Amino acid sequence: MLFPTRCPACGHENRAEFADSSIHDLTCASCGARYCLFIRKQRFEVLFDLGTRALMDGYAREAVASFAAALERFFEFYVRAFALERAANTEGDFTAASAELDATWKHVASQSERQLGMFALAYLLREGCAPDFLSPQALGADFRNRVIHRGSLPRREEVEAYAARVFALIDRLLTELGSGAAHAELAQEQAFAAHLDALPDGVTAVFEEHPGMFRAQRFGSERPGKTHPARSVGAGPLSAPLNDAQAFARALAERGSLLTLLKKS
Template sequence: MNFPFRCPACDAATTVPYADTGMHDVRCASCRARYALYLRQHKFETLFDFGARALLDGYGREATLNFASSLERALEFYLRATTLERAAGTDAPLEDAQAALDATWRTVASQSERQLGAFAFAYLTREGRAPDFLTPGALGTDFRNRVVHRGYIPTRAEVDAYAEKVYAITTRLLRDLGDAVTHAQLEQERAFEAHLLALPDDVQPVFLEHSGILRAARHATHGAPVAAPANDPGAFARVLQERAPLIERLFTKMPKRH
């Protein structure tokens, strides 16, 4: 998928393919100015917006795949945020904590079940309670596996129900994290900084923020008590209806299939 961008120098409109790293190298086709675009959006946020756009465009399988990937990356986000939160309370340099985190993550990066187990114990350690939302029913595991592995073509109602599950779990995690989300945000900013310092002199940095459906920054409490997650099964449907115009603007139009 691509997102729209206007050149700061000549205001020419163009589209930019989403990059996995959130860092995008762009040259304006009109004035030839070069830019490094830094998208302040975490992977799970981007993937959830991909799912929402696919759902709005009527692509149920694509939406399901993106929602499933978003949930996996939300669990990783929780792990990274809480690990760096603990490291911030020690005298160890942040660079060492990040290096240890990256090395440990590589041992589970290709195995989703190991990631789920790592998350479960991290959640228990931090929150003091078991993650009761990790049951196959709450995760929509059977539906996900039928779509992902068995080629099942879901109905719109099934995709909506699965999106509700993913949305509910992710927003619960973000509420539980509270200010800890800032540690994962700092990790992203450090990656951007390293890229920025290596830029040639003729490349202008531009920082972008896409306020999609899920935004970790909204849940930073700055010391205020974290509200208990609400059991609201219709939350995603209302949010999607409210932000559908925004989601439409975040992406260039998906081509119609024939």
């Protein structure tokens, strides 16, 4: 999906396509200036936002695929956050730990079941209890498989229920991760830094933080001196605990309009 970005040289609005790396090497269609756009956003966030946009635009089946992919990529994010957090707590070398993690992940990169197993073990080691939320029923696996693998055409209310389930699970796990999520974010910052160092002269670096469905405090915004204005848009203190559907509906009401503006602006 395309999103708008403004040229830092002339202000012309260009359209870019989300990249896996969150790094976008662009050339302005108006003045020809070259610039590199770094988006501080994890892949699971982008996928969930794409699912939300698809749902808002009436593409229910396509939304299911994005929500399912968002959950899988969040499990990867959790594993990375846990492994890097553990390396930091044992005073290990962060860069070396990140490289070893990448090498290890290659063994399961194309196998969802093994990735789920890695997540289950990471959760057990970090939280000290079994991940009782990983049953097929709790994850909505049957619905997901019917839509993605058997070509079922879901009703909007079914997709909203599935999205609410995925949203609630990710939101809960981000809360439990707390500041631990910052370790996975640091890995992204290191990748940004490596690309930034390799940019040729004359290329301007631009960093952006796009609004999304998940709240800023889930990513360690309580760290001293760290603020993320773009992520905090629409975020506020929760009153009472909400069930899955209520939480997703509230987030959609608060931040869904921001996603639409981001797409169309």
